Amino acid sequence: MDELSLPRRERERIRQRHDMLAAALALFSEKGYHNVSMQEIAEKAEFAVGTLYKFFRNKEDLYKALISEQADRFHEALMNALSTGEDELAQLRNYVQAKGQVFMDNAACVRLYFAENRGASFNIKAGLDSEIRERCELVLRRLEAVFIHGMNSGLFRRTAEPYHVALALDSLCNAFLFHWLEGRHPYPESPDIILNVFFHGLMD
Amino acid sequence: MDELSLPRRERERIRQRHDMLAAALALFSEKGYHNVSMQEIAEKAEFAVGTLYKFFRNKEDLYKALISEQADRFHEALMNALSTGEDELAQLRNYVQAKGQVFMDNAACVRLYFAENRGASFNIKAGLDSEIRERCELVLRRLEAVFIHGMNSGLFRRTAEPYHVALALDSLCNAFLFHWLEGRHPYPESPDIILNVFFHGLMD
Amino acid sequence: MDELSLPRRERERIRQRHDMLAAALALFSEKGYHNVSMQEIAEKAEFAVGTLYKFFRNKEDLYKALISEQADRFHEALMNALSTGEDELAQLRNYVQAKGQVFMDNAACVRLYFAENRGASFNIKAGLDSEIRERCELVLRRLEAVFIHGMNSGLFRRTAEPYHVALALDSLCNAFLFHWLEGRHPYPESPDIILNVFFHGLMD
Amino acid sequence: MDELSLPRRERERIRQRHDMLAAALALFSEKGYHNVSMQEIAEKAEFAVGTLYKFFRNKEDLYKALISEQADRFHEALMNALSTGEDELAQLRNYVQAKGQVFMDNAACVRLYFAENRGASFNIKAGLDSEIRERCELVLRRLEAVFIHGMNSGLFRRTAEPYHVALALDSLCNAFLFHWLEGRHPYPESPDIILNVFFHGLMD
DNA sequence: GATGAATGAGACTTCATTCAT
DNA sequence: GATGAATGAAGTCTCATTCAT
Structure with a gap:
């Protein structure tokens, strides 16, 4: 509900970030931090690797x-x-x-x-x-x-x-x-x- | 006590194996499995990498x-x-x-x-x-x-x-x-x- | 002639693949499969090793x-x-x-x-x-x-x-x-x- | 027959060398030069690796x-x-x-x-x-x-x-x-x- | 003279990260 | 702003060769 009051661009970013974290969680919890690659996360979240790095250092x-x-x-x-x-x-x-x-x-x-x-x-x-x-x-x-x-x-x-x-x-x-x-x-x-x-x- | 009765060569091997495991334990427990390289373990145990592989597959x-x-x-x-x-x-x-x-x-x-x-x-x-x-x-x-x-x-x-x-x-x-x-x-x-x-x- | 009609990106990839194979051919035929390293091929083809692995498993x-x-x-x-x-x-x-x-x-x-x-x-x-x-x-x-x-x-x-x-x-x-x-x-x-x-x- | 006239030591060496070459031939022809290790040859010939190096540089x-x-x-x-x-x-x-x-x-x-x-x-x-x-x-x-x-x-x-x-x-x-x-x-x-x-x- | 444990250079491969498009 | 191709450092493992016993 709070999100609704944000500018569309901002809301979009929050959703994207959420999708990335969700993909990462699924993979990390299944295979462990070291056995998951950024590539994998990006694919599961349906983003490009570079985009991941826009959200996380x-x-x-x-x-x-x-x-x-x-x-x-x-x-x-x-x-x-x-x-x-x-x-x-x-x-x-x-x-x-x-x-x-x-x-x-x-x-x-x-x-x-x-x-x-x-x-x-x-x-x-x-x-x-x-x-x-x-x-x-x-x-x-x-x-x-x-x-x-x-x-x-x-x-x-x-x-x-x-x-x-x-x-x-x-x-x-x-x-x-x-x-x-x-x-x-x-x-x-x-x-x-x-x-x-x-x-x-x-x-x- | 048992070890004393073993042939010298055998005793030596046991000691080496022990040293390797000790080095590995110290490193693994400090940095975690994935953040320790075989090279590192070998160095800490003062062996060559190849020697590690004689003891562990x-x-x-x-x-x-x-x-x-x-x-x-x-x-x-x-x-x-x-x-x-x-x-x-x-x-x-x-x-x-x-x-x-x-x-x-x-x-x-x-x-x-x-x-x-x-x-x-x-x-x-x-x-x-x-x-x-x-x-x-x-x-x-x-x-x-x-x-x-x-x-x-x-x-x-x-x-x-x-x-x-x-x-x-x-x-x-x-x-x-x-x-x-x-x-x-x-x-x-x-x-x-x-x-x-x-x-x-x-x-x- | 067919290549000309492909998207630029695709043409580029074909050229790269060709360069890699050419470098590999030159080296393999000169020194034999086992005496050529991926590093060597990469260098001769002027790519990074990782790039080779994008093209060949x-x-x-x-x-x-x-x-x-x-x-x-x-x-x-x-x-x-x-x-x-x-x-x-x-x-x-x-x-x-x-x-x-x-x-x-x-x-x-x-x-x-x-x-x-x-x-x-x-x-x-x-x-x-x-x-x-x-x-x-x-x-x-x-x-x-x-x-x-x-x-x-x-x-x-x-x-x-x-x-x-x-x-x-x-x-x-x-x-x-x-x-x-x-x-x-x-x-x-x-x-x-x-x-x-x-x-x-x-x-x- | 010629061999019989050689000193025992020499005859022995010739037999050993022969055994080594036989083992090597069997392995090389089966797996290829680069897929056979000196260790393997030594084992097949029932010698120590070091002994191989006494016979071949x-x-x-x-x-x-x-x-x-x-x-x-x-x-x-x-x-x-x-x-x-x-x-x-x-x-x-x-x-x-x-x-x-x-x-x-x-x-x-x-x-x-x-x-x-x-x-x-x-x-x-x-x-x-x-x-x-x-x-x-x-x-x-x-x-x-x-x-x-x-x-x-x-x-x-x-x-x-x-x-x-x-x-x-x-x-x-x-x-x-x-x-x-x-x-x-x-x-x-x-x-x-x-x-x-x-x-x-x-x-x- | 034979042994085989030890060595360590070097091979293959992966993957976090960057950057031109 | 998103993309994903390119990078290359670093990791695991093998094996020819040596040398103390």
Whole structure:
């Protein structure tokens, strides 16, 4: 809707940029950054190679833009989830569900997302990572805040550092999602299956 | 000790192979598979390129050998930890500690390990991954067994699926280790800091 | 003439391809397939290596294209010669002359041609050879037909198998041409010098 | 028998050298000079690479020795044939038969022989060729001499230059042998099938 | 004297990037 | 502004040759 108010030329450019990123995402997530050529991306997006370079300084730049935008969407969805819900319990449920939702809706991204957050592409070049990690950290801090709130309000017991609990919940979601990615088992439909692990301790 | 009994020539070859893998590990973990050339590895290992190819059929082969051997060490250590300890609680403590120990002693590997298990190198080629993931799954199943035992013996309460709890514990360790890798904060000295999250539920 | 009607871009590409093949021919015929590098060909043709690969999938492909096109020209010229001339005698004269003409005009090719038909490049890879040999066989069969016609019409005596006579005539031309290639002596100006051997038997 | 009189050490060396050349011949004729490595030859001959270099200065040297020795055998056999037989007719028959015999008994060599005499390995490096061609020329001159004798003695008519007739006969044998090599048809059992072409002219 | 591990130059090929049209 | 042909640096891998044992 915002786009409609832009000059036609500008709107066109945004659509083109979007098509390029979409093509790149499909290819990167399928074959990995290093196994995709600019030629390939250009062909899939139905542009000339030169045009790609009008939008992105180089391959790495294109990659960063891609990751960055996807990360934006993810983190925005997660932050929203954490801000929605009557009490902290509801917020956590929303978080778990939102994380599942957004990831499963964008399987292609997830592969890249994990790649970015867990590993190999420390590499591609620094810089990107730190930016993404910062946003991960923000989500984590927000999650921590929910736990702190819950503890302060007496909803949760203070059995461990709130940050640690936040870390635990998030990493558990990731583990489930990762398994889902591999086709091992589905992501739990009810968030409670994941949350139970934390709510009801193993020992009295 | 076994090596001492081998013919000198054989011992020499083992040492050379080790040096090559060490050089490769250092470079791969720093810059990523695709950003390291065989030339580079050869130079770091102080061999000629051709010599590398006497030991490994090609770059991918070298990479697989590297990952495979490191994964062996890791998984062996973890399996050992899970088999050591008077009761299930002790076994879990050992697991958490062993995981921390072995990873922190091999920071370079961990980067590659995560890369393998979380992402990017879906790519490099299938085949390796599945092999490694299978071994991860074995560890996870062993961890699940500890929880099942503990639940059956009344040590733990059955508040969630044992496999889910196992997944939760393992992924939490990974999360901590990952943060440590990034220099954010140390891996907890006492395993209890991690275990507490599970033992004492957040709600009554 | 056809080329003139093509779009400028297309004409340009044809010229480039031609230049590349010309450079390759010169080098291959001088030093042999294995002793010429793509770098060398590129330099001689005044292109970058990468450009070569835009036109030919790989070195072998370039080689095959080269051989194939030259063989086309040769065989077409020979077939034409055999179809031109009042009687069989004239056709044979034309053949001998055409063979000499076309070969001597393309000395570089001839080296490769012989290489293809007599030897070494059994090797380079099958496939090409058989294709070329088939075309040689066609020419030979056509030559045989001329002899058969001549024998049936009473122009020639049936002193031997027509195919054998065809083989004999062709191989004699080759022998002369080969000697000429080596600078030993000239290819006979008059085709009769070669033909005489066959027409007038050594014995009564 | 001569070998028996040599010191044991010397006899041993000759046998080793022979084994190396045999291995090389088998491999070269199957795959071509450039597609065979010294390693391969060494393995087939059951020696170490280094040992090969004790006997031959380098790969080319080994190749030249191989070709040279085989050519010796061939040309000796041909020269013998041409010197054996009551009259010129018998000598020619012997020649045609000997050429067929010696080639078919050494199919592997023939491939290399043709490669040497007709093409590609102009290349490998000059030097060898000229030496071989000289010996070919000697045979040809000897063959010419037979025709001259035959003409002078009235056995043959002087229908063409004796050298040309010699060339014709030899190249016809080669053509038949080449076809046989390719499995197209057998080399004529009776030399007369080849000789007839020359003896009884096509025209009165 | 034989061995074969080690060497490293050099071959083929790809692909990010530029720039004339 | 878009195009895509051209570029050439750089990567992987092979193999003739050497030399310490």
